[in-house]
Amino acid sequence: MAYDVLIVGGGPAGCSAAIFLARAGKQVQVIDDETGGSQRALVRNHYGRPEDTPGPTLLADGKQQAKKYGASFANERVQKAERIGDLWRLTTPSHTFEAPILVLATGTQTQLAEQIGVPLQPGREPHVRQIAVHDGRGKTALPGLWVAGILFGVSVHTIITAGNGAQVAVEILSEERGTRFVDHDVLSSQPTASNS
Numbered sequence: 001m002a003y004d005v006l007i008v009g010g011g012p013a014g015c016s017a018a019i020f021l022a023r024a025g026k027q028v029q030v031i032d033d034e035t036g037g038s039q040r041a042l043v044r045n046h047y048g049r050p051e052d053t054p055g056p057t058l059l060a061d062g063k064q065q066a067k068k069y070g071a072s073f074a075n076e077r078v079q080k081a082e083r084i085g086d087l088w089r090l091t092t093p094s095h096t097f098e099a100p101i102l103v104l105a106t107g108t109q110t111q112l113a114e115q116i117g118v119p120l121q122p123g124r125e126p127h128v129r130q131i132a133v134h135d136g137r138g139k140t141a142l143p144g145l146w147v148a149g150i151l152f153g154v155s156v157h158t159i160i161t162a163g164n165g166a167q168v169a170v171e172i173l174s175e176e177r178g179t180r181f182v183d184h185d186v187l188s189s190q191p192t193a194s195n196s
């Protein structure tokens with residue numbers, strides 16, 4: 001299977017990026033071993049989720065949404081990432097995956113970024129030791145390599161890391177298309193001015 005984008009990390013950042021990229025027609029593979037912080041969270045501050053939401057529920061809903069638009073998921077740990085020609089190759093215990101674009105959304109875990117040689121800098125959020133050096137949009141100095149979520153350096157809240165994952169996806173799509181990418185759907189019956 002040929003992929004357009006590989007995403008390591010299926011937390012709020014990786015899944016949100018997957019939703020935007022898959023909806024834009026990209027073949028997206030997410031590889032996630034479900035060891036992120038949200039697994040232990042009870043989320044009460046996520047916009048649009050007024051009920052107390054267990055982290056695993058939020059993650060499962062995000063994953064379902066990404067799958068609905070065509071993203072594939074593998075529940076495995078990525079052990080190695082390498083650039084082979086124009087492609088990134090990821091190796092897990094049982095698979096290899098290749099694509100020209102790689103998004104690292106690995107939360108506080110920086111082993112893979114270190115193994116690849118992504119430049120890192122001190123994080124400023126509590127419990128975030130290091131974050132990636134990037135151009136402000138998530139693009140690193142390595143070809144085709146982007147970062148999102150905690151590794152990007154945003155505040156450690158699900159709504160913010162999810163928003164950042166979406167933002168990074170928009171940046172990837174905008175760069176590829178050479179124009180600002182927008183993903184808007186519109187109601188078939190438009191609200192009138194009085195109730196809009």
Ligand SMILES: Cc1cc2nc3c(=O)[nH]c(=O)nc-3n(C[C@H](O)[C@H](O)[C@H](O)COP(=O)(O)OP(=O)(O)OC[C@H]3O[C@@H](n4cnc5c(N)ncnc54)[C@H](O)[C@@H]3O)c2cc1C
Binds near residue numbers: 009033045105161
């Ligand atoms: C105990 C706790 C409670 C929290 N409560 C709240 C809260 O109430 N409200 C709130 O807004 N935020 C809360 N947070 C913070 C929130 O969970 C994080 O900000 C958010 O999850 C970060 O999203 P992310 O996608 O950047 O990283 P993560 O959610 O950490 O996702 C990273 C993913 O990458 C995967 N991964 C990493 N390396 C690899 C690899 N080599 N191969 C495969 N997969 C890999 C991990 O398994 C993980 O699923 C809480 C965090 C913790 C720890």
